[in-house]
Amino acid sequence: MADPQPARRPGGRTARVRGAVHRAVTELLAEKAPDEVTIAAVAERSGVHQATLYRRWGTMTGLVEDVVAEVLNRGSPIPDTGSLRGDLSAFAVNAAAGLASPMGTVYLRAIALGVGPAEGAPDGGHPGFDARAQQLQEMLDRATARGEPVPTLPDLLEVVLAPMYFRALLLKQPPDEEQAHAVVDRLLALTRG
Amino acid sequence: MADPQPARRPGGRTARVRGAVHRAVTELLAEKAPDEVTIAAVAERSGVHQATLYRRWGTMTGLVEDVVAEVLNRGSPIPDTGSLRGDLSAFAVNAAAGLASPMGTVYLRAIALGVGPAEGAPDGGHPGFDARAQQLQEMLDRATARGEPVPTLPDLLEVVLAPMYFRALLLKQPPDEEQAHAVVDRLLALTRG
Structure with a gap:
């Protein structure tokens, strides 16, 4: 899943949010059983609102795909x-x-x-x-x-x-x-x- | 993970519980995103108490491994x-x-x-x-x-x-x-x- 807002500047808020969310997903997947890696857990770890996560990535699967693409x-x-x-x-x-x-x-x-x-x-x-x-x-x-x-x-x-x-x-x-x-x-x- | 009670008779309560739980895991994995397939969801679908699931399989991962072994x-x-x-x-x-x-x-x-x-x-x-x-x-x-x-x-x-x-x-x-x-x-x- 490509970044839906590729035109924003790389150092901007969008990129910072994406970075924080990716870090949270990566840490959680390394630490926890996969069924514990939920949107709620990512929101808590990253400090990004659940509503923002749902709006931008849709589902946990969409979010994980974005992390895989980046890796x-x-x-x-x-x-x-x-x-x-x-x-x-x-x-x-x-x-x-x-x-x-x-x-x-x-x-x-x-x-x-x-x-x-x-x-x-x-x-x-x-x-x-x-x-x-x-x-x-x-x-x-x-x-x-x-x-x-x-x-x-x-x-x-x-x-x-x-x-x-x-x-x-x-x-x-x-x-x-x-x-x-x-x-x-x-x-x-x-x-x- | 082998069945921890292999000596029980195949038609007994232990086997029935295992069958119901395996069916529930299989159905849930086919229907839902993996992060929604939790011990709580398996308990609800199978009608087997969460406490029983934790005692017998320990974690969702242990339970999934048991299903994989059976497949x-x-x-x-x-x-x-x-x-x-x-x-x-x-x-x-x-x-x-x-x-x-x-x-x-x-x-x-x-x-x-x-x-x-x-x-x-x-x-x-x-x-x-x-x-x-x-x-x-x-x-x-x-x-x-x-x-x-x-x-x-x-x-x-x-x-x-x-x-x-x-x-x-x-x-x-x-x-x-x-x-x-x-x-x-x-x-x-x-x-x-």
């Missing part, structure tokens, strides 16, 4: 190391570290709270995800320009990112560097045929 | 088709259909509500997941006995299951038969080297 958007830029293996490894190690961090737990909870037909956009993924996917496509385009064999973006997402999310969500083990390198090796093995 | 345990048996490709395809198509069903949405939300260090067992995955993993290992052992090249269980989980969960969670697109066959092809390509 995805502030992800590190994808490095240009000069080889596909180098770029993929740097990206995967960074993603593993992010998912394993306390913010990663918050992010995974937030992602999952947005699952389901009720609140999901009919054909959109998580907001913010598209921008990240665009950066990954540019990484692949650089490799194509160098003449390297290149996987598709869906293959990259499914072979490199998916196993790290799966491990964190289903096996409750944080992804690590070893897994990051293993999934990159797997993608390159598939790409070379 | 995983009642998953269809893994078929014995006589070939690894046949077994994997049947398993993957079934898993895709399960994740794409309304219960799949509930299951994914429940999985994610259990994410995080606070409630997670220090080194255990989701309860119920181990039993499913054991069935998959038996599928692989049958292929080994037939002399087929066989992937490891972690490879099977990461290459076949992980992309379907990722698609449902991150891209908000239900997995389908086409994806199920594609991930099986990918695993077999990796296995043959």
